[in-house]
Amino acid sequence: MSINKEGNGYTMTFAIVMVVVVGGLLAYIASTLKPIQQANVKNEKMQNILQAIGLEETNGVSRDEAGKIFNDYITERIILDYDGNVVSKKTNEDQIESAAKSMKDEKDAFNLEVRKYYNTLTGLMKKYPEGGAEYEAAIKEKGITYPLFVAENGGKKYFVTYFSGKGLWDDIWGYVAFREDGTTINGTVFDHKGETPGLGSKITEELFQNQFIGKIITDENSGEYKPIKVEKPGGEYNQHQVAGLSGATFTAVGVDEMMNRSLEVYNKYFSSLKTASVQPIELPVSDTNMMDSIQVVVDSTMLAIK
Numbered sequence: 001m002s003i004n005k006e007g008n009g010y011t012m013t014f015a016i017v018m019v020v021v022v023g024g025l026l027a028y029i030a031s032t033l034k035p036i037q038q039a040n041v042k043n044e045k046m047q048n049i050l051q052a053i054g055l056e057e058t059n060g061v062s063r064d065e066a067g068k069i070f071n072d073y074i075t076e077r078i079i080l081d082y083d084g085n086v087v088s089k090k091t092n093e094d095q096i097e098s099a100a101k102s103m104k105d106e107k108d109a110f111n112l113e114v115r116k117y118y119n120t121l122t123g124l125m126k127k128y129p130e131g132g133a134e135y136e137a138a139i140k141e142k143g144i145t146y147p148l149f150v151a152e153n154g155g156k157k158y159f160v161t162y163f164s165g166k167g168l169w170d171d172i173w174g175y176v177a178f179r180e181d182g183t184t185i186n187g188t189v190f191d192h193k194g195e196t197p198g199l200g201s202k203i204t205e206e207l208f209q210n211q212f213i214g215k216i217i218t219d220e221n222s223g224e225y226k227p228i229k230v231e232k233p234g235g236e237y238n239q240h241q242v243a244g245l246s247g248a249t250f251t252a253v254g255v256d257e258m259m260n261r262s263l264e265v266y267n268k269y270f271s272s273l274k275t276a277s278v279q280p281i282e283l284p285v286s287d288t289n290m291m292d293s294i295q296v297v298v299d300s301t302m303l304a305i306k
Contacts, residue, residue, distance in 0.1 A: 042096070043067040045110070049074065052175035053151050053158050054187020054213065074160075076150035077109040082139045084268025109147035115164040115171050117144050118258075122166075146265050156180055161266050165258025168250035170194035172203065174258065176212065182270025185228075188212045190255060200251030211242040217263055225267040227260035 040063065047066035050058040050073060058073060071092035079088040088107040097105045104111045120142050128135035149160040157180045164173040170193040177187040188210075190203040202208055212228065216239050219226045226240055230252045233243040244252035 039067070046070040048175050048189045048191070049149050049160050049162070052160050052177045052187050052189040053153075054177050055151075055153055055158075057153070073151045073153060074149050075152045078148040078150065079107065079109045079112065080146045080148055080265065080269050082136065082144065082146075082265055084265060084270075084272055086269075087145055109149065112145060112147040112162075114147065114162055115173065118164040118166070118171075120144060121261075146262065148266065148269065151177070158186055159266075159270070161262065163258050163262035165254045165261075167192055167195045167203075167254040168200050168248070169196070172251065172254050172258065174255065176259065176263070178217075178266075178270070182267070182273060183216050183218045185212045185215050185217075192251070195251050196248065199245065200248040202245050202248065203251060203255060208242075208245065211237075215239055215242065217267055225264055227263070228256075229260075230256040 043063045043066050047061060047063045050061050050066050050070065053073065055073075058069075061069070075092050077090040077094075077096075078086055081087050088109070090105075090108050090110075094108070096108060096110050121139070121144065124135060124138050124142070128138065147162045149162070151158040151160060158177050159180075159182060160175055160177045162173070162175050164171060166172065172190065172192045172195065174188065174190040176185060178184060179186045190209055192201060192203060195201045195203070215228050217225060217228060220239070229241050230244045231237065231241050233246050235241075235243070237243060
């Protein structure tokens with residue numbers, strides 16, 4: 001019995017077979033490539049964190065190399081709450097489980113989805129445009145947390161922060177590393193999803209990123225948090241200012257906003273470290289002949305001990 005290839009039945013059967021075969025083939029390819037894609041995403045994040053530290057050894061590290069040396073530099077992965085308190089801490093001895101969503105360890109700072117948190121923050125900022133106590137209470141209620149990565153090299157510590165915001169067209173994000181003082185920036189990495197090539201996309205270039213190195217986030221006199229402002233290009237800038245991007249005002253504003261909103265929280269943690277490092281000094285009492293009291297009198301001209 002011959003097959004009527006001109007009939008509608010044949011055409012429909014052929015189309016169904018092709019859909020099933022091609023669909024199955026695509027599904028197989030996707031499932032096969034998925035682990036590789038996930039590994040690339042994981043290594044790229046490691047690459048960004050390592051490059052942000054600002055060390056010569058990690059500057060320019062490739063994506064594949066980053067996966068191999070990440071734990072050599074990053075010794076702790078910490079999650080902070082809005083008040084700067086430690087919610088969770090992992091060390092480089094704890095494996096990063098990030099292969100699939102179902103396997104992700106939500107107590108690992110590496111797995112925090114900061115861009116997802118930013119979407120929640122956007123809604124809260126619209127609801128509480130003036131900020132204040134209600135806004136802060138809402139952030140805590142939503143459980144918004146902040147990832148922090150502690151790096152060690154040559155006996156020195158570095159703290160790498162990670163945050164997200166909005167550019168002109170889509171998401172932007174950044175990694176900013178601080179020296180051990182928790183005040184001075186040592187390195188940065190900024191990236192974007194869809195900013196204009198040659199304009200907003202310049203946040204990924206060293207010319208923009210290197211401006212932040214050496215800038216500080218605390219007031220020189222009071223020690224209180226002081227944001228770094230992204231100003232119009234072409235001016236003179238102090239320790240709390242950098243030049244923006246010509247023709248990319250909205251992207252520059254986005255960098256300014258996401259940095260200062262996030263670094264205010266990280267500064268709470270850094271401040272707690274400084275407070276903890278200050279230990280009270282006790283005066284030794286050698287014997288009963290010690291004077292009952294010591295008064296220290298200080299004026300503008302002398303220091304007298306009576």
